[in-house]
Amino acid sequence: MRCDRLWRDARLATMAGNGLGIVEDGVVAASGGRILYAGPAADAPAFDPERAENLDGRWITPGLIDCHTHLIHGGDRAHEFELRLAGASYEEIARAGGGIVSTMRATREADEDRLLHLALPRLDALIAEGATTVEVKSGYGLTVADELKMLRAARRLGEARPVGIRTTLLGAHALPPEYAGDADGYVDLICHEMIPAAARAGLADAVDAFCEGIGFTAAQTERVFDAARAAGLPVKLHAEQLSNLHGAKLAAEAGALSADHLEYLDADGIAAMARAGTVATLLPGAYYFMRETKLPPVDGLRAAGVPIAIATDCNPGTSPLTSLLLTMNMGATLFRLTVDECLAGVTRNAARALGLQAETGTLEPGKSCDLAIWDVERPAELVYRIGFNPLHSRIWKGL
Ligand SMILES: [Zn+2]
16 A cells, blocks of 8 residues: 555554553554554555654654643743742732733734744744644734734744644733723623634634633623634633632533633532533643642542643743643643643643644544654653653654
8 A cells, every 4th residue: 555654663652542542563654644554563554655764663652732822922021030039029020010911012012023933942842842733822912903913923833833833812811901990891802803803814713711810700701702602713711720710611611622720620610521521721830830739620520531631831921831741741740640641631632622633633544644753662751751852753744
């Protein structure tokens, strides 16, 4: 059988089904950028490849997926970090021009080219560890023009590098200063102008919001979801990070792809997510960086069969993290996720959190040939090591 590329003498973690889907003596064949076969060498058809590689027993996993990032942003908050370590209070930092408003200002000041230029090294760090699909949110522009500018810069990341980019409009991330005291007025802008404009321009693959005391109320979130539905866009939600506003339940009932953070999620929210098949995206980098102590209810999510994804949440304020390998280690160390759960969290379940489960996230025939090939003896090493990158090579769409 003809194929473009063939990888043999490989060990596979196909991630198909529920576990790792291990194949000890495996073969992957690709044609036209799609997986033609991924399984035991003994069962493989006789392939006639254009190009074949012997992997000497190296492991192949699906290409990694970072399903929650804020990669596009102006400025950084290193100085704020420095001030906080020197004992400054949040109030003092805010007075010194810190906080999310500082990122908003820097993002508004930057043009599209500049935002792209600033984000590329962050994307390259993810790619260097085997990422083949990355979600990128807006949410620091907070005007129609600046949010669209962020989304255009995000789309261009996918032209500048061989990687799949999914964009998410997060206009409801924070209240811009010009709407102080008028959150409902800003939500009107999001619903009546921002979401329709992003949808018309084909710039957003999903819509997200921050349902929180310092973000938006459940009622405001619901309005954003209604506008997204009217525009034909799926929704996601930053929910239950600092308190329980029952955002995850609201998201699940709106058919959300995922609810993210979830430290304060309760049993009712878990049950709603299980019923709807909404993915729980846990963000251990933010938990770590904020020195949070309230753990997300991993046992409850597990018992209810809610699919768990993990992601970097790469953002300048609360999770300046650009490593999915470290994210997996943090998921295991901080949240006690198993090796299987960590790997599923950056492959199969991360794909589902983006609505891409038919396209990527496992090694199965018909899916995009997105592979990460590793110099490890067992998949557990990918979760176990800290600050070590054993990536041998990365394949995106068969190339
Ligand atoms: Zn986030």
